[in-house]
Every structure is written in structure tokens, then in C-alpha cells.
Amino acid sequence: MLSKKVTAIVPAYNEEKTVGKVLDVLITSDIPDEVICVNDGSTDNTLNEIKKYKEDIVIIDIGKNKGKGNALAEGIKKASGDILLFLDADLTTLSDMHLQLLLEPLLNGKYRAVLGYLVGGSGFSLASNITGQRAYYRKDLMPHIKEMAGTKFGVEVFLNGLFSKNETKKVPLPGLVGLYKYEKESPQDALNSYIKAGVEIARVIGNKRVLPKSDFKILRELEDITDFRVLQRKIREISDTEVRDILEKYILRYIRRL
Numbered sequence: 160m161l162s163k164k165v166t167a168i169v170p171a172y173n174e175e176k177t178v179g180k181v182l183d184v185l186i187t188s189d190i191p192d193e194v195i196c197v198n199d200g201s202t203d204n205t206l207n208e209i210k211k212y213k214e215d216i217v218i219i220d221i222g223k224n225k226g227k228g229n230a231l232a233e234g235i236k237k238a239s240g241d242i243l244l245f246l247d248a249d250l251t252t253l254s255d256m257h258l259q260l261l262l263e264p265l266l267n268g269k270y271r272a273v274l275g276y277l278v279g280g281s282g283f284s285l286a287s288n289i290t291g292q293r294a295y296y297r298k299d300l301m302p303h304i305k306e307m308a309g310t311k312f313g314v315e316v317f318l319n320g321l322f323s324k325n326e327t328k329k330v331p332l333p334g335l336v337g338l339y340k341y342e343k344e345s346p347q348d349a350l351n352s353y354i355k356a357g358v359e360i361a362r363v364i365g366n367k368r369v370l371p372k373s374d375f376k377i378l379r380e381l382e383d384i385t386d387f388r389v390l391q392r393k394i395r396e397i398s399d400t401e402v403r404d405i406l407e408k409y410i411l412r413y414i415r416r417l
Contacts, residue, residue, distance in 0.1 A: 166240030167191040170230035171248035175204040178248040186215040200224030226311030247291035249338045261294040264328040272322040275332040289315040312356035313363030357410040
């Protein structure tokens with residue numbers, strides 16, 4: 160038994176193939192005291208899959224897709240735990256070991272934020288910064304709920320900005336596997352999803368400081384581009400180095416897999 164109550168929060172959007180695997184692990188584990196799964200307006204069979212666990216978990220059903228930031232915010236508001244575990248719904252090999260690795264840095268009192276990254280994933284630095292596998296104290300996030308709800312796919316970048324590097328611990332999660340978008344969606348849908356997510360992440364970064372108007376203009380244009388070469392050229396026209404780096408690594412790297 161842990162000295163602090165733990166709530167696991169799983170946001171899910173069109174994850175009918177894998178959400179059950181994640182919930183199976185959580186409800187049979189002794190680590191989380193509470194499991195909350197948030198259906199973020201899924202259009203597939205995700206909600207029905209989640210409802211199979213209605214006796215063991217708390218279900219939040221958001222009728223219209225509002226983005227990951229809002230889904231996590233709704234979960235945090237409902238949670239009763241002192242510590243929150245954020246877990247993606249597309250994980251296929253989640254285990255108690257991974258949960259323990261996420262919790263230990265908080266429980267030893269040295270850190271306020273834990274980011275767990277997949278070992279062997281492409282782009283260590285990027286993957287570790289925008290990973291969905293995280294642990295926080297609920298009291299630290301509650302003052303930021305309203306702003307967090309509007310961050311959509313940029314929620315991880317937003318959360319990163321709440322804590323200093325000295326307060327944050329990154330931990331490898333050996334053996335943990337999650338599905339890429341191109342493994343879950345058609346090539347065109349995966350392309351659109353990568354662009355949308357990349358742009359939202361870039362916007363959150365841009366909102367933390369003043370970006371040139373020309374960069375915001377390009378971000379608006381990116382969501383309507385379907386040609387890879389045009390997309391590549393437009394991204395390289397962005398002057399802000401951090402935003403450009405995120406887009407090149409997140410969008411272009413994964414689109415090449417399609």
C-alpha cells in the first residue's frame with residue numbers, strides 16, 4: 160500500500176483496439192486506488208469498450224472531441240487521489256513496473272513532475288518532452304485546470320512549463336510500447352493528425368512568448384497543406400528555432416513513415 164492515494168487518468172480518443180489493454184492492467188494492479196477513463200468524443204467503439212469496465216472505474220464521457228488537454232483537465236477535477244498518473248490509451252505492454260517507475264520519484268520527495276519515455280523510440284529528447292506517461296501531485300495542477308483545458312495536443316508542452324528542470328525527473332520505461340498514429344489510422348488521417356497535433360504543440364510554445372506574425376501565419380497555413388514537399392518548405396520558413404525544431408521532429412519525422 161502506498162502512503163498517498165493514486166488516481167490513474169486515461170484520456171481516450173478513438174482507441175477501441177487498445178484502451179481495454181490499458182484498463183485491464185490498471186484495474187488488476189494494486190498501485191492505483193482509482194482509475195478514471197475519459198472518452199474524448201470518440202467516433203469509433205471506444206466508449207463501448209470503456210463501459211465494459213464500468214464496475215471498476217470512473218467513466219467521463221465527453222460528447223464532442225475537445226482535445227487531450229480538456230480530457231485530462233476533466234479527469235483531474237474528478238480525481239480523488241493525491242498523486243495523478245497520466246497514461247495514454249494506446250499502450251500495448253503497460254505493466255506494474257512502469258507504474259512504479261513513474262511514481263517513485265514523486266514518493267521519494269525529490270521531484271514534483273515525472274515524465275516517462277519509451278526506450279528505443281526515435282528522437283529521445285523530443286519523445287521524452289512530449290510523452291503522455293506522467294505523474295504529478297494533484298494540488299500542483301489544480302490552479303492551472305482552466306488554462307490546461309484549452310491546450311489540446313499541446314498539453315504536454317504546457318505541463319512542462321509549470322515545473323523547473325530541477326523539479327522534473329525523466330525516467331525510461333523499458334518494454335513499454337504504444338501505437339503510432341499510422342498504425343491506427345489511414346495514411347491520410349494519420350497525416351492530418353500529425354499536422355494538427357504538431358501545430359497545436361507549436362502554438363502552445365508560441366503562446367509562452369511573442370512569435371513573429373509571419374510564424375503564426377505559417378502555423379495557420381500548415382493545417383490545410385496535404386503535399387509533403389510544400390509542408391516541408393513551409394516548416395523551414397518558420398523563424399523561431401524551437402517551434403521549427405518541434406515541427407520538423409514531430410511532423411516530418413513521423414510522416415516519412417507513412
